[in-house]
Amino acid sequence: MEWKVPFVDAKQHYRRLKAEIDAAISDCLTGGDLICRHHLEDFEAHFAAFVGVKYAIGLNSGYHALEFSLRAAGIGPGDQVVVPAHTFVATVSAIVNCGSQPVLVDVCEDFNLDPAAFEAAITPRTKAVIPVHLNGRVCEMDRIMKISDRHGLVVIEDACQSLGASHKGKKAGSIGLTGCWSFYPFKLLGGFGDGGAITTNDPRVARMVTLLRYNGEDRKTGEYHYHGQTALLDNVQAAVLDAKLHHVADWINYRRKIAELYRAGLDRIPGLTLPHFSQSEHFDVFQNYVVRTKHRDRLREHLTRKAIETLVSWPKPMWHHKGLALGDLHLSVTERICREVLSLPMSAETTTEHVNITVRAVRDFFATRSAD
Ligand SMILES: *Cc1c(COP(=O)(O)O)cnc(C)c1O
Numbered sequence: 001m002e003w004k005v006p007f008v009d010a011k012q013h014y015r016r017l018k019a020e021i022d023a024a025i026s027d028c029l030t031g032g033d034l035i036c037r038h039h040l041e042d043f044e045a046h047f048a049a050f051v052g053v054k055y056a057i058g059l060n061s062g063y064h065a066l067e068f069s070l071r072a073a074g075i076g077p078g079d080q081v082v083v084p085a086h087t088f089v090a091t092v093s094a095i096v097n098c099g100s101q102p103v104l105v106d107v108c109e110d111f112n113l114d115p116a117a118f119e120a121a122i123t124p125r126t127k128a129v130i131p132v133h134l135n136g137r138v139c140e141m142d143r144i145m146k147i148s149d150r151h152g153l154v155v156i157e158d159a160c161q162s163l164g165a166s167h168k169g170k171k172a173g174s175i176g177l178t179g180c181w182s183f184y185p186f187k188l189l190g191g192f193g194d195g196g197a198i199t200t201n202d203p204r205v206a207r208m209v210t211l212l213r214y215n216g217e218d219r220k221t222g223e224y225h226y227h228g229q230t231a232l233l234d235n236v237q238a239a240v241l242d243a244k245l246h247h248v249a250d251w252i253n254y255r256r257k258i259a260e261l262y263r264a265g266l267d268r269i270p271g272l273t274l275p276h277f278s279q280s281e282h283f284d285v286f287q288n289y290v291v292r293t294k295h296r297d298r299l300r301e302h303l304t305r306k307a308i309e310t311l312v313s314w315p316k317p318m319w320h321h322k323g324l325a326l327g328d329l330h331l332s333v334t335e336r337i338c339r340e341v342l343s344l345p346m347s348a349e350t351t352t353e354h355v356n357i358t359v360r361a362v363r364d365f366f367a368t369r370s371a372d
Pocket of ligand 1: 181182
């Protein structure tokens with residue numbers, strides 16, 4: 001299908017940045033710089049500065065950032081980790097793969113971890129919490145940190161969707177023990193394949209993760225300190241990400257502008273809820289622009305017929321996937337969100353024309369449904 005409005009446009013993204021990306025790749029390949037060269041170190045230094053922490057360690061996925069954070073925090077069998085039910089499966093799988101028990105709790109109307117539900121879920125076995133800053137919005141981190149400090153819990157931020165976002169002046173990924181990042185191609189900062197990173201101010205964590213990603217080996221001495229994994233951020237990916245990092249501040253401003261255009265166009269349609277939440281203490285970066293309606297499936301079909309590409313994250317609660325063996329839960333906000341959410345096109349390549357077409361199509365849909 002030829003989309004009139006694509007959800008994201010990887011080809012256009014490359015065309016716009018071709019000179020910089022090609023130069024970065026060519027620099028690595030002509031120099032034979034493939035594994036752990038200065039491109040990786042440079043990117044890590046620049047990324048740490050962007051997030052506002054001492055260390056960034058490049059990894060091959062956001063998943064590994066989560067798993068290594070848990071291992072560095074000493075989380076293992078017998079421990080419980082609180083996690084919001086409305087997140088990407090990797091957040092939960094990292095906990096399970098460490099031998100620990102994920103305790104799924106409900107979220108607020110802004111899609112992020114409900115601090116009260118988090119506190120209510122704490123038991124003597126709880127060791128950590130993973131607040132997920134979903135869709136480009138940071139959780140209520142002051143409340144979450146207070147509760148965690150009171151109970152002696154480790155805080156691991158899943159910041160994969162919130163590069164550059166902040167809450168009360170504190171940036172995503174700089175608040176907990178670690179921040180976990182993904183450079184999956186369609187994240188705000190994406191590579192040309194899988195990639196990720198951990199950010200932290202803790203030198204012990206930084207060193208352990210640096211060894212874990214490279215089979216546990218201290219490359220200076222040749223000593224193996226842990227049973228690690230093969231989980232490096234490729235040097236070539238790092239070079240491309242470093243080139244793209246210069247654009248991130250502009251891309252964030254652009255996404256916020258697109259979000260305002262959607263707001264102006266879609267405001268006050270009965271039955272449609274827009275993702276503009278209290279702003280006084282939040283700086284949102286709109287990794288996704290997620291609207292809600294009871295007529296989600298029919299709205300989506302309508303937009304597809306008009307060649308407008310949309311996404312549903314996620315159509316059913318995670319615990320309904322029986323293979324994940326998460327038990328039978330009842331979390332009403334998450335269940336409702338899964339029935340109602342629809343992500344509209346949002347990226348650095350989304351044009352004002354794309355927004356206008358989408359706005360008109362959504363308005364059409366609701367205009368012809370005014371009876372219910
Ligand atoms: C993208 C993402 C991840 C991890 O993604 P990878 O594909 O492993 O890089 C984790 N959590 C959230 C919320 C994400 O959006």
